[in-house]
Amino acid sequence: MxxxxxxxxxxxxxxxxxxxxxxxxxxxxxxxxxNGGTFELSIRARSAQIGRGWVLGLGRYSGEQLQWFRIFSLAPGPRRSWHRSELSYSGRRQPADSEQMALYADHVIVMVATPDGRIEMAMNSASLMGFQSWLESAPPGADWTRRRPQL
Known part of the structure; x- marks a missing residue:
């Protein structure tokens, strides 16, 4: 040949x-x-350099958890997940000039406090409104981590 x-x-x-x-x-x-409940969600994996370290992905609400999947991966499961009670909205900001090339066009950057430290997520304004509603939708005083007694 x-x-x-x-x-x-x-x-x-x-x-x-x-x-x-x-x-x-x-x-x-x-x-x-x-099953619905998915939206474009980017996570800042490395924050050593300003404007760098963003990874594109998808977010999905699954009961009491927010699951994050990398967009360019063949893995069937989520790369990271957070329980609703572990997340706390800290604020938002517009992407810096260097970040605009790494993120989707209409995304804002959201700072979220977790027990492991602060993380930055990027999502569009409509997804941010849904995220804030999801965080606040737990009934007041509900402790979802405590098991109910079996009768």
Whole structure:
């Protein structure tokens, strides 16, 4: 077999792999969002440099938890999740010039306090309103971590 045919075969195999990975990403996103409650949610993974460290993803409300999935991953489960009682809204800000290239166009940056420290999330204004409503929607005085006695 001539050398150029090996190159053509290699290119065809790589093209097929790219198409298969693209289809897998689309199927995964459909599976994540099939029950609703999903929205575009970016997380700042590294905060060492100003404006850097953002990872695009999807957020999903699942009962008392907020689950976060990386957008470009084939993993079926969430990368991170937080319980509603662990989160506290601290404020919001507009993205800096260097952050605007890393985030979606209409997103604002939200600071959230957790037991592990402060994290920054980026979401659009409508998703922020839903996030704040979800945080505040627990009944006053409800302790969701305590088990009820069995009768």
């Amino acid at each position: 001539p050398f150029w045919q090996w190159i053509v075969d290699l290119i065809v195999v790589l093209l097929i792999l790219v198409v298969v990975c693209g289809c897998a990403l689309v199927i995964r996103r459909r599976m994540i969002s099939r």
